[in-house]
Amino acid sequence: MKVRLPDGKELELEAGATAREVAEALGGRWPKQAVGAIVDGELYDLLKPLPEGAVVQLITKKDPEYQHLFRHTLAHVLAQAVREFFAKKGYPPESVKLGVGPVIEHGFYYDIDAPEPISDADLPEIEKIMHDILKRDLELRRYELPREEAIRRYQGVDPYKVELIQDIPENEPISFYEQEGFTDLCRGPHVPKTGMIPPHFKLTHVAGAYFKGDASRPQMQRVYGVAFRSKEELKDYLWRLEEAKKRDHRKLGRELELFLIDPMVGKGLVLWLPKGNIVREELMRFMREEQQKRGYQLVTTPHIGSLELYKTSGHYPYYAESQFPPMELEDEAYLLKPMNCPHHVRIYAFKKRSYRELPLRLAEFGTVYRYEQSGELHGLTRVRGFTQDDAHIFCTPEQVKDEFKKVIELTLYVFDTLGLKDFRARIGTRDPNSDKYVGDDAHWALAERQIQEAASEMGLEYTLEEGDAAFYGPKLDFVVNDALGREWQLGTIQVDYNLPERFDITYTGPDGEPHRPVMIHRAPFGSIERFMGILIEHFAGEFPLWLAPVQVAIVPITDRHHAYAEEVKKALSAAGLRAEVDQRPERMQAKIRDWEKQKVPVILVVGDREAEEGTVAVRDRRKKERYTAPLAEVVQDLARRVRERRLE
Ligand SMILES: [Zn+2]
Ligand SMILES: [Zn+2]
Numbered sequence: 001m002k003v004r005l006p007d008g009k010e011l012e013l014e015a016g017a018t019a020r021e022v023a024e025a026l027g028g029r030w031p032k033q034a035v036g037a038i039v040d041g042e043l044y045d046l047l048k049p050l051p052e053g054a055v056v057q058l059i060t061k062k063d064p065e066y067q068h069l070f071r072h073t074l075a076h077v078l079a080q081a082v083r084e085f086f087a088k089k090g091y092p093p094e095s096v097k098l099g100v101g102p103v104i105e106h107g108f109y110y111d112i113d114a115p116e117p118i119s120d121a122d123l124p125e126i127e128k129i130m131h132d133i134l135k136r137d138l139e140l141r142r143y144e145l146p147r148e149e150a151i152r153r154y155q156g157v158d159p160y161k162v163e164l165i166q167d168i169p170e171n172e173p174i175s176f177y178e179q180e181g182f183t184d185l186c187r188g189p190h191v192p193k194t195g196m197i198p199p200h201f202k203l204t205h206v207a208g209a210y211f212k213g214d215a216s217r218p219q220m221q222r223v224y225g226v227a228f229r230s231k232e233e234l235k236d237y238l239w240r241l242e243e244a245k246k247r248d249h250r251k252l253g254r255e256l257e258l259f260l261i262d263p264m265v266g267k268g269l270v271l272w273l274p275k276g277n278i279v280r281e282e283l284m285r286f287m288r289e290e291q292q293k294r295g296y297q298l299v300t301t302p303h304i305g306s307l308e309l310y311k312t313s314g315h316y317p318y319y320a321e322s323q324f325p326p327m328e329l330e331d332e333a334y335l336l337k338p339m340n341c342p343h344h345v346r347i348y349a350f351k352k353r354s355y356r357e358l359p360l361r362l363a364e365f366g367t368v369y370r371y372e373q374s375g376e377l378h379g380l381t382r383v384r385g386f387t388q389d390d391a392h393i394f395c396t397p398e399q400v401k402d403e404f405k406k407v408i409e410l411t412l413y414v415f416d417t418l419g420l421k422d423f424r425a426r427i428g429t430r431d432p433n434s435d436k437y438v439g440d441d442a443h444w445a446l447a448e449r450q451i452q453e454a455a456s457e458m459g460l461e462y463t464l465e466e467g468d469a470a471f472y473g474p475k476l477d478f479v480v481n482d483a484l485g486r487e488w489q490l491g492t493i494q495v496d497y498n499l500p501e502r503f504d505i506t507y508t509g510p511d512g513e514p515h516r517p518v519m520i521h522r523a524p525f526g527s528i529e530r531f532m533g534i535l536i537e538h539f540a541g542e543f544p545l546w547l548a549p550v551q552v553a554i555v556p557i558t559d560r561h562h563a564y565a566e567e568v569k570k571a572l573s574a575a576g577l578r579a580e581v582d583q584r585p586e587r588m589q590a591k592i593r594d595w596e597k598q599k600v601p602v603i604l605v606v607g608d609r610e611a612e613e614g615t616v617a618v619r620d621r622r623k624k625e626r627y628t629a630p631l632a633e634v635v636q637d638l639a640r641r642v643r644e645r646r647l648e
Helices: 019-026 065-087 120-135 147-154 159-167 231-247 249-255 274-293 307-313 341-348 397-417 441-457 498-502 528-538 559-574 588-597 608-613 631-643
Strands: 002-004 010-012 036-039 042-044 056-059 107-113 141-144 175-179 182-185 201-210 219-227 304-306 327-329 332-336 360-369 385-395 422-429 462-466 475-481 487-496 518-523 552-556 579-581 602-606 615-620 625-630
Touching: 019 036, 019 056, 036 065, 042 065, 065 107, 065 120, 065 175, 065 182, 065 219, 107 201, 120 201, 147 159, 159 182, 201 231, 219 231, 231 249, 231 528, 249 528, 274 360, 274 385, 274 397, 274 528, 304 307, 307 332, 307 341, 307 498, 341 360, 341 385, 341 498, 341 518, 385 397, 385 528, 397 441, 397 475, 397 487, 397 518, 422 441, 441 462, 441 475, 441 487, 487 498, 487 528, 498 518, 552 559, 552 588, 559 579, 559 602, 559 608, 559 631, 588 602, 602 608, 608 615, 615 631, 625 631
Parallel strands: 422 462, 552 579, 552 602
Antiparallel strands: 002 010, 036 042, 036 056, 107 219, 141 175, 175 182, 201 219, 304 332, 327 332, 360 385, 385 518, 422 475, 475 487, 487 518, 602 615, 615 625
């Protein structure tokens, strides 16, 4: 048979040859260094026969694909290790039944049906066996079997594998990989020897999983692992994982008494506790102020709307599966508000509009309700009721660019104030091969150009996602990376040609004729709940002074300093600061520790000297400073930091 190399050179090989034979034919460093190959664009190992005439490009440990090869082999090593683990307890190998074991981002997993449940506590022992398998440097062997024989082999032994074989399409080979007597039904690809797997892996946790994701099937156990090329990469990943756990907004939300999701109230419905509500209100106040500076007008609309409204807008029945069902009363039906847009359109339509009024920007922190499946709910980031930082801009087609620029400017200003430094945009445009879009072609082309120009002129980095536009208009989405480098999709700015059409809204142009306005939906942070969840994790609960629920804790050294502590509090409150005096009969050090645990940005300690001199001993958590200064000076400094919404 013949294969070709990337440079066009042809190689003559024996029938059934693999990439290993290619490496040997090439000689030099290849036999030692090749770990796999890209064959006609597909990742192959050194064990799978090459197709006739294929273009074969060998890869080494330096290529990114290597990671996929060893992560997949690690899944097999994990399964083999679990069998050895249970063999030590006296179970035969076939008592450990295997589902699927794929490669995932950062690592791999294997779905296992074991004779006894595997717990997180078993993982270190299983890991040890895996390291031992790596050290034994076992050779992997690949072979194929006819379908009938393959099924016979697992019949009565492993029902999962029988089903998996039956799922393999008729024209595909049924291949197995074997090392040291451990055999697995598998498509590959793998590294050729277990010794070629870097020992930088870790089993992270066990979770329940259904075979093929089907909840009517018996539950299996999914053992997760991560694996990297170098010790540093593994260490860095594990640090991020640990840090992410510490920062989990659900955990911090409880510890810092920010919010509550109470099953008795309902799944996915957020109760803001007094402290969390302070942060939320501060954030909304900030956004409201900045919007008003930029020409937005505030409106308020109710939490429900008539079904007729949503039939006109098209939100019903087209999005019915993501909404709560209609409430029927007398001869009317109502919907819990899934979107604020139709309400705002009706505010636009209540009187005749002139081009002189455009752009008209109507803003509302509007609470909406969406039906999310219970399995999809997650803390503040996936909920069933949330408040959007919503606004609708009604403008002429020519004004789209300017309005986008203004929204981008506002968003960047907020990012900057909150210390979110790493962000980009995704611009969704039409799929040129589809005809699902409403609105006229010239307007689409104009808007797509205007959005890109707006992003470039504002210095916003963006990627272009063709075909990502909604059927009613192109859009720009904001994506931020938080302090741990995790990517979060926030809100969106979206052009809409559809709603103005459906509601038949117009404005009178300079020519005295009626024209159709363009509508821009704009919720740059998406929902306040989600944004708060992201901020809690970004700050690890350590909010900057202006956002902190308790800004200053005052700790008197003993009882006799309470009077002065109250005086300090009065001075802080008069300057608009949120301060609390710790009157508990605890020791000073214990009090300080408690306030530090609550991540209060500033602690003021007061004793004899401070009372006498009219000073306070400052412990500034954000600035990482300790000093003593006159009370009036400290109050002034803190008030200024709050007023300017400083990050520290
Ligand atoms: Zn496999
Ligand atoms: Zn909208």
